Amino acid sequence: xxxxxxxxxKKVGKVEITTGAVLASDGSTEKNKTGxxxxxxxVTDHAKCTGCGICWVYRPDAxxxxxxxxxxxVVLDYCKGCGICADVCPVKCITMVAEEK
Amino acid sequence: xxxxxxxxxAIAEAVKxxxxxxxxxxxxxxxxHIVERLSEFVANGEIKSEYIRAESEFGAISACLGASATGVxxxxxxxxxxxxxxxxxxxxxxxxxxxVLMTNVNRALSAPINIWNDQQDSMSVRDAGWIQLYGETGxxxxxxxxxxxxxxxxxxxxxxxxxxxxxxxxxxVYEPVDIVEQSRVDAFLPEYKPTHAIxxxxxxxxxxxxxxxxxxxxxxxxLHDAMNKSLKVIEDVYNDFNKNxxxxxxxxxxxxxxxxxxxxxxxxEIVLVAMGSVCGTIKDVIDSVRENGVKVGLLKIITYRPFPxxxxxxxxxxxxxxxxxxxxxxxxxxxxxxxEIASTLYEMKQTNAELRNFIVGLxxxxxxxxxxxxxxxxxxKSEGKKEEWMF
Numbered sequence: 001x002x003x004x005x006x007x008x009x010k011k012v013g014k015v016e017i018t019t020g021a022v023l024a025s026d027g028s029t030e031k032n033k034t035g036x037x038x039x040x041x042x043v044t045d046h047a048k049c050t051g052c053g054i055c056w057v058y059r060p061d062a063x064x065x066x067x068x069x070x071x072x073x074v075v076l077d078y079c080k081g082c083g084i085c086a087d088v089c090p091v092k093c094i095t096m097v098a099e100e101k
Numbered sequence: 102x103x104x105x106x107x108x109x110x111a112i113a114e115a116v117k118x119x120x121x122x123x124x125x126x127x128x129x130x131x132x133x134h135i136v137e138r139l140s141e142f143v144a145n146g147e148i149k150s151e152y153i154r155a156e157s158e159f160g161a162i163s164a165c166l167g168a169s170a171t172g173v174x175x176x177x178x179x180x181x182x183x184x185x186x187x188x189x190x191x192x193x194x195x196x197x198x199x200x201v202l203m204t205n206v207n208r209a210l211s212a213p214i215n216i217w218n219d220q221q222d223s224m225s226v227r228d229a230g231w232i233q234l235y236g237e238t239g240x241x242x243x244x245x246x247x248x249x250x251x252x253x254x255x256x257x258x259x260x261x262x263x264x265x266x267x268x269x270x271x272x273x274v275y276e277p278v279d280i281v282e283q284s285r286v287d288a289f290l291p292e293y294k295p296t297h298a299i300x301x302x303x304x305x306x307x308x309x310x311x312x313x314x315x316x317x318x319x320x321x322x323x324l325h326d327a328m329n330k331s332l333k334v335i336e337d338v339y340n341d342f343n344k345n346x347x348x349x350x351x352x353x354x355x356x357x358x359x360x361x362x363x364x365x366x367x368x369x370e371i372v373l374v375a376m377g378s379v380c381g382t383i384k385d386v387i388d389s390v391r392e393n394g395v396k397v398g399l400l401k402i403i404t405y406r407p408f409p410x411x412x413x414x415x416x417x418x419x420x421x422x423x424x425x426x427x428x429x430x431x432x433x434x435x436x437x438x439x440x441e442i443a444s445t446l447y448e449m450k451q452t453n454a455e456l457r458n459f460i461v462g463l464x465x466x467x468x469x470x471x472x473x474x475x476x477x478x479x480x481x482k483s484e485g486k487k488e489e490w491m492f
Binding site (some may be wrong): 010 | 319322
């Protein structure tokens with residue numbers, strides 16, 4: 001079964017909407033950068049990181065990625081500074097530091 | 102086939118017959134025998150529904166949302182505080198236009214703690230965007246449950262619906278109910294064919310996104326518009342049901358379902374307006390006072406949301422005095438049904454009738470024949486306050 005998006009589109013006044021606000025998933029999560037309100041930033045000590053990927057599993061959004069060297073680090077475009085990665089890291093290689101200019 | 106059973110069990114039979122893919126419920130007080138019986142059906146293999154015993158009513162209704170968002174029929178039943186706990190998700194389900202089906206067994210809200218009958222629970226969520234239909238008897242509750250899917254899942258409706266029936270007075274009372282054959286239900290109720298909410302990895306969709314100030318208002322307008330337009334579909338479904346399922350047990354339901362039922366209204370000067378099981382008591386009293394020549398009738402409301410304004414105004418156009426009798430109260434304002442009748446009559450420029458409000462039966466307080474007699478007498482003589490509480 002498929003949703004025919006053209007059939008659930010309608011216009012209310014000048015605004016186009018769809019029934020129940022259903023949208024095609026077009027990767028909008030990637031387009032909308034959500035790291036803007038971060039107050040704390042995770043700093044990863046690559047010497048200690050084992051590359052286990054637990055932080056990647058727990059990350060909200062797309063906030064962590066794997067480096068070429070097999071270690072994990074932050075993606076500041078999506079990191080909200082929640083500290084989950086630092087909390088779950090089994091070797092405690094992530095430190096949360098204040099985001100300052 | 103005719104049975105003698107509780108309304109709770111009759112509803113469980115109806116739910117079995119409409120075959121939801123998912124049933125989610127929280128099984129502790131104020132729950133009723135509806136989901137208890139359904140869980141037995143599932144355990145015995147009599148229905149194939151996925152039965153989810155949730156950790157709370159909030160969880161149960163959320164599971165129904167999730168199930169419906171995948172594109173299948175989902176059902177839950179609740180009551181009182183359970184409905185109150187579902188509140189947040191009720192609004193989300195309506196906004197996402199998911200045709201979730203629910204039975205709400207009408208019971209009081211705390212405090213003080215009280216699990217007996219009144220209609221404050223469902224009246225408190227009348228603005229959520231759910232269709233609300235009120236049954237007077239076990240038979241009506243069963244019939245409306247067979248109808249609600251056909252209404253909710255209609256492609257021009259896509260709204261959740263709630264069949265409301267009075268706790269204890271109906272839910273726990275044994276009365277004759279005609280349970281129709283499965284084949285006739287199958288012929289009446291088509292399978293749910295989702296058109297906007299389907300979960301499929303082949304076609305990823307976003308459901309329930311943020312609605313910025315630039316769009317939110319239009320979505321709410323669309324929801325309100327869908328509710329208003331569903332009146333026509335509800336009427337069609339009533340007609341279809343009337344055609345396919347003629348009444349089998351005398352006085353167990355209206356001969357013809359409609360948004361309202363009229364009882365001895367032809368020449369009525371005094372019209373009582375009410376919803377639910379109290380209408381049975383009212384009909385009895387009407388029969389007895391009519392013997393003394395009092396021209397009184399009853400306008401029973403079955404479709405409460407959407408509110409059938411035109412129908413109600415039309416039915417009340419010859420009334421000289423109208424008394425709205427209700428088991429709910431909007432604190433600091435008055436009876437909610439009374440207010441809606443008042444605003445409807447004003448809107449339709451029918452302001453000649455003397456309109457008044459009687460609050461009855463809160464928290465399981467019995468509504469006696471004498472209460473109704475007194476109401477008719479006070480209305481006839483224009484005695485008492487605009488809003489009277491019948492303790």
